[in-house]
Amino acid sequence: MTTMPVSSAAAPAAGRGVGPLLRAWREQRRISQLELALRADSSARHISFVETGRARPSEEMVLRLAEHLDVPVRERNALLLAAGYAPRYPETPLDDPALGALREGIERLIQGYEPYPAVVVDATYQVVAANQGILMFLEGVADHLLEPPLNAMRLTLHPEGMAPRIRNLREWRGHLLGQMERQIALHRSEALRALYEEVAAYPVPDDATGPEAAAGEGAAAYPYVALPMLIEHDGRTLSFVSSISTFNTPMDVTVAELAIETFLPADPVTAKYLQNRSD
Structure with missing residues (x-):
């Protein structure tokens, strides 16, 4: 990790x-x-x-x-x-030995999730860990976006990132920007606001389509339980729904700001493809 x-x-x-x-x-x-x-x-x-x-x-x-x-x-x-008091909550670097058990647990969690993609990000969407499944999302991404520190929002929405392969880009972009807006309201983070203004200014192609039109042959036959990300990979369209997990009652700033995002297949076609890749 x-x-x-x-x-x-x-x-x-x-x-x-x-x-x-x-x-x-x-x-x-x-x-x-x-x-x-x-x-x-x-x-x-x-x-x-x-x-x-x-x-x-x-x-x-x-x-x-x-x-x-x-x-x-x-x-x-x-x-x-x-108020004139000392801070109560430490901010321990993620590579500190004190967080060794946490890092190991996160690593086991996201590796156990394979072949499905999983990524761990901090409060400004810097990628701190990812499993092998996430590599299929990075197909064709420009080298400069893959230089550390990786940022999940830039990777997803930049015109040289995943964006050209996301077939329902307008809807997925709207979902991500709305998510960031809610976090800005909660955290009042200037760093997060600067990131939001940057990625919101990325151009959106005129031919970006909606999920129904973008689903492609086969996938359109299955009802989605949540907004999927429809992404082109290896000559096919894969569909994923995402889930975000955080830690309950954190007592450390670093831990409080970590989020684990996992991607589940949104239809049987995608599930079968991922399973075949892992066999």
Whole structure:
């Protein structure tokens, strides 16, 4: 498994004070002061005082409010710093010996998933691990996109990447950009926003088609349970649906920002082809 350090995502500036930051998170989540107070076993008056700077929340209160506001782990550290406390969550490099068991578990997981493709990415879609199944997606990708660090969004949407072979590019592109938009709203990452603006500006061919027209002979006969990625490979069109897994209740920033994306065959034709390749 190839690993590399997880890149840092931008966090809210600590100099603003914890009150305005908490208010911004609350407003983004569309939760009233009263609702947040009820969730956090506090009072609307105290929440108001914290947000306006009239009261300094305890370290426990900062963490409790962050939990009920579903603040990502990296940004919880930023809230603690803004309140005058030490960060609670470490950011351990993925190649650190302390994460050895995690790396081994991820490697076993994605290798066991073969012949189906699987990839592991960080918060800005840098590829930190992948299995052999992913190689079929990289057919014809320009060399400069394969230079480390690999970025999954660039590989997929760049006109010299996978994009020319994705037969339902408009739909798949829309799915990926929507996914990034939701993550930007959650994480407030400037690095992720810069990546989004870059890949969203890539040109889309005028002849990019929808999934029904692009499915091709055979595949169109099968109903899709989710939006598939239809990709040309070795003279045929393969169809995949993807699933993304993250770690529950992470206590480390690096671990919190890892995502494992696996691709399942979306029709029997693709499943049979992959099985034959592995025999």
